[in-house]
Amino acid sequence: MSTAALRTAVIGAGWAGLAAAVRATQAGQAVTLYEAARTPGGRARRVLADDGTVLDNGQHILIGAYRATLALMREVGVSPEATLRRLPLALRFADGGGLEVPAGLRPPLDLLAGICAARGWTWADRYSLLRTSLQWRLRGFACAPTLSVAQLCAALTPRVMTELIEPLCVSALNVPPARASAQVFLRVLRDALFGEAGGADLLLPRVDLGALLPDAALDWLAARRAQQRLGHRVQSIARDGARWLVDSDPFDRVLLATPVWESARLVQQAALPEAADWLARAQAIDHEAIATVYVKGAPPLPQGRPMLALRSDAQRAPAQFVFDRAQLDGPAGLAAFVVSASTLPREELQARVLAQAKVQLNWTDLQPLQTIVEKRATFACTPGLQRPAMDIAPGLRACGDCCEGPYPATLEGAVLSGEAAARP
Known part of the structure; x- marks a missing residue:
């Protein structure tokens, strides 16, 4: 069957689902996008306070290394330069302490300059970070999958742990160092601090999260005649020969971009023998x-x-x-x-x-x-975590930041997963 003939259902209009719907539409597929809520964006969406103030459901930070997310924003008509404030990575405290990576230098020279200029740090603090980060680089930013961030950073001084590692770990992985995956943490450090110039830059939203991507993505899809069913919680998916039924509507393929517990509900109801391992991994996610x-x-x-x-x-x-x-x-x-x-x-x-x-x-x-x-x-991005794969059954895929991949729960991880799932 040609790509142009495919009818594709994307269930979930978070950032993974929006990325999947855009890429599937670009590939010529006839897309129908389902979303249980009436507001798109999933776990990165606009909300209104009781007094009408426009807020977000959480404060999100993007970084310069989010190439897929920034490219997707541009493709649906959002200018990252207009909607994001770019700043060098700074973990400064109100008392003036902390580390800041200067702008204008290429990695790792920018990090080296930031370490040397860190306020309140002794030479023992600086040396411990320089020595340890060099060891990480020499090892290719790889480690045993069972290692925690605390174990990985055991040679660092308490100040470096408190003022750099702990804030980075909690903000990137949302788990304290004692319970966080060192393997995933190293991947984040490699791409942000030791990758492209500006990769560690903070990109702080200057608009609400709905205006940052979801609104424009829905407009982009509507202009290309993709069907949108907001406020529709899918009740069931079922295999029907070579096709799939989504609440009785037929499709050639289904992309599950809902939270993992919701995807597990739909997969379990579908009673797919080949999905037992996928379901077990999905249900084990904390x-x-x-x-x-x-x-x-x-x-x-x-x-x-x-x-x-x-x-x-x-x-x-x-x-x-x-x-x-x-x-x-x-x-x-x-x-x-x-x-x-x-x-x-x-x-x-x-x-x-x-x-x-x-x-x-x-x-x-x-x-x-x-x-x-x-x-x-x-x-919970913990050591040894086995995340569910993208492929569940022929014609049925899952996407989202909790699916198998190199990154923790980030917008970039969600977008990359959605784009991968949309490929035929």
């Missing part, structure tokens, strides 16, 4: 929460930065980062505190974040706007 505490009345961040790292511990000071949304073209006084691997109840979490802001930023009289907790924001 998840981590991410909370975002939005406040009003926040002063500008010190040092004139749109983002600062915070000194964090799981109980007393739970937030790892704060974002000045006013410096990212948002309303004046709006700030977002990000708590990765969140476990505290919502009210307690909010109270502790406000106390943390008072101690570390000297911010008082903040007005809580909204606290958003995504209970299953990311999969």
